[in-house]
Amino acid sequence: MKPRYDVVICGASIAGCTAATLYARRGARVALVERRADPAAYKVLCTHFIQPCGQPVLSELGLIGELEAAGAVRNAAHYWTRWGWIRPGADGRSLPYGYNVRRETLDPMLRRLAAGTPGVDLLLGHTVQRLLTGEGGTTGVVTEGPDGPRELRARLVVGADGRDSTVAKLAGLPAKEAGNGRFSYFAQFRGLPRPDGDTTYAWFREPDVAYAMPNDDDVTVIAVIPSAERLAEFRDDLPGAYRRFVASLPNAPSLYGAEQVSKIIGTVHYPLVSRAPVGDGLALIGDAALTSDPLWGVGCGWALQSAQWLVEATAEAVQGLGSLPRALTRYRRKHRSRLHGHQHLISDYAGARPFNPIERLMFSAAARDAGMAEHMHLFGSRLTRVRDFLSPVAMARAAAVNLRHKRHPRPELVPTHRV
Ligand SMILES: Cc1cc2nc3c(=O)[nH]c(=O)nc-3n(C[C@H](O)[C@H](O)[C@H](O)COP(=O)(O)OP(=O)(O)OC[C@H]3O[C@@H](n4cnc5c(N)ncnc54)[C@H](O)[C@@H]3O)c2cc1C
Structure with missing residues (x-):
């Protein structure tokens, strides 16, 4: 039947x-x-944060117009690293985007x-x-x-x-x-200043990570993702530990003028x-x-x-x-x-370790060179496969960028304002 x-x-x-x-x-x-x-x-x-790899599916569903009418933010991210900010697209090239909604x-x-x-x-x-x-x-x-x-x-x-x-x-x-060696907490804020428009900021502090992500309805999500070693501090005083963590970020977003419109929620075992x-x-x-x-x-x-x-x-x-x-x-x-x-x-990095030599090579080069920043963006967007991200040509290019930087150091493009 x-x-x-x-x-x-x-x-x-x-x-x-x-x-x-x-x-x-x-x-x-x-x-x-x-x-x-x-x-x-x-x-x-x-x-x-919906990565650009999801955008063609949203497009096939026919939802782009409705999403944008609802205030979904086209996402573009900048990443803080110990070598400075990685700013894909800062050279004016338009890059694939997804949505923060x-x-x-x-x-x-x-x-x-x-x-x-x-x-x-x-x-x-x-x-x-x-x-x-x-x-x-x-x-x-x-x-x-x-x-x-x-x-x-x-x-x-x-x-x-x-x-x-x-x-x-x-x-x-x-x-x-x-296993996941980090835990995460996040909250939503309305009215947080957006000095660079709708840019998302990520901080890679090795091993801790944080994000500030502007969304629809003037809401910015701020997520902190520390290594498990810091869990006791968050268990003792969640609001205090969360705010201290955010305030310690380079070019930290200022939470004081903004209204917190959600509880701080998260997960400690994921x-x-x-x-x-x-x-x-x-x-x-x-x-x-x-x-x-x-x-x-x-x-x-x-x-x-x-x-x-x-x-x-x-x-x-x-x-x-x-x-x-x-x-x-x-x-x-x-x-x-x-x-x-x-x-x-991703599983390997979830061990909450600092960057390994290959990650140091790729992240440092991306902070110093627009082409490498774009390469990093396409990988993080999950539009590039691992084998292409880490191809011999890409790694040689990263090494050349770093060698050039060693010979002729350039001042980093580090914003001086809060993000
Ligand atoms: C802290 C945190 C932050 C995250 N941030 C991001 C981010 O920024 N960007 C991103 O891309 N991803 C993020 N994710 C991951 C993202 O939330 C998930 O990958 C996504 O929701 C998966 O969608 P899904 O449809 O597969 O499953 P889900 O969204 O989990 O949906 C499962 C559905 O199945 C239903 N269901 C379950 N059991 C039954 C049952 N027995 N019978 C009937 N229905 C059932 C549930 O009610 C639910 O509606 C985050 C996850 C966490 C934990």
Whole structure:
């Protein structure tokens, strides 16, 4: 018997809503299941810097106009390092950008889009509790909702249910965890001066990190990401430790004239998790497949991208045209080839160590040379693969920049004002 749906997607956040919209536009019948009942629900624990790698997906969704009308900020970041500020684009070249937009703006927008796309049934207040299995593997899910349990059958079940993915656990998909030697706290401020327009600032203080990120509605998110050694200080006096940390940053943003409009929230234990992104009749996208270190602000972009890759690989197969196992293999390969190298480097840096020699080479050169700053920007945007970022040509160029700097030192472009 033909199942009622082609795809059941568990989780209606960034990854799930994106996949539901793109599947339905390609003709698939989609059940989009979300445990939270409120259509305006959003993820609170996120600083929502959406890397440029996510921009083409937002564009395919047709959301750019609506995002910009809602005040989403085109992001461009400057990075403080011990060699001075890295300022990609300071030479006037226009660079790819993503958006800084609060999740309370973004998540309901994505959910409205999915719910309004013909072919998507959005089931709010339904929690996935069990998988249904048959000969070909997973054949659907059982949800618990306002009207009791419900069976939803489909050719493909997609876990878009975040880092603690119930779907992955129920399917027994293996997970690999890597420790995180830093913790993070952040708060939102309104009315913080923006002397350089909408620039995001990052501080790499080795091993501690911090960000100031302007967003929609004149809100700036300030995140501090110290090494675990400083946890006791934050546990003793969170507001005091947070403000002292911010005040100690070079060219620190001044919090005194600004209104703090959120609590200081964060996470003190956030291991990185990678899972096999496919099983029989089952796929994972977004954080369910790969949860990275919040320090690099990649999760939202990768949630958008992995949703798009899955739909591109499987939209025909879920409608009975072609082999689903082969389509899932294509998705698995793409996911691995695009994200594995990045996650490997990110996991290594999550140990809260100072920069290693290669990082010192690349970051110092980027502070001294506009071309290297652009190279760094494209890598941080996750538009460049690791092998291209660290190619012999790129490393030789970085070495040449540093040699030139040693012979003819230039004063650094360090802003003297607060950022
Ligand atoms: C402190 C912090 C800061 C971060 N900052 C950034 C940043 O600046 N930039 C960035 O790109 N990323 C950031 N991230 C990561 C980012 O938040 C995630 O990568 C992103 O939300 C992943 O989206 P997702 O759709 O995969 O999962 P989620 O957004 O986690 O959504 C999962 C959805 O599944 C639903 N769900 C869960 N279980 C069930 C179930 N059993 N049944 C039905 N529904 C279910 C949930 O209710 C939720 O709606 C940050 C993360 C943290 C912790």
